[in-house]
Amino acid sequence: MFVHAYVDESYDLTIGVYILTASIVDYSDAEDIRCMLRELRRGGGKLHWSKEPTNRRDEIVKTVSTLSLTTVSVIGSSAALRPERSRRKCMEVLLPELESAGVDAVHFEARQERNNKQDKELIATCRMKRILSNRIQIDFVPGGTEPLLWLPDITCGILLATERGDDSYFEQLGHAARQLKIAAN
Incomplete structure (x- = not known):
């Protein structure tokens, strides 16, 4: 079994919450899930919960x-x-969790290059401190090119709704x- 994790974020400054979520997918199921997610998409581009x-959203949660x-998810x-x-704090918790869960590769949704560079520096620091081994592969992928990155986006949106007081999506x-x-902090 080859296991990949796909990671995305969401946050709300008004309530002081940052969420970093990894969706863990057995690679043998990946292509079927990609096809299902592409079918959910309307129009071009990526499926994005907040839009x-x-x-x-009800249809998306039902399918997922x-x-x-x-x-x-680290909240x-x-x-x-x-x-x-907040992202760095969440990454320091999430990455060792993923490694202990047997994840072989982690794919973060790419952000601006300077932000990706900061993430890579944190990953290097975690490896140096032996919080994270060199066994786990980590890369950064544009969200529009990898439908599996839409899964953590959906979960982040659901958890953010829960943090705002609407747990109807989470229950589904x-x-x-x-x-x-x-x-x-």
């Missing part, structure tokens, strides 16, 4: 809930949330969703 209307996958909270600091999700809450 979907409520009726589409049928998948046998696991998600690990960082801080009264004075600083997104990049149904698959194993592990949440780790941390202080992100």
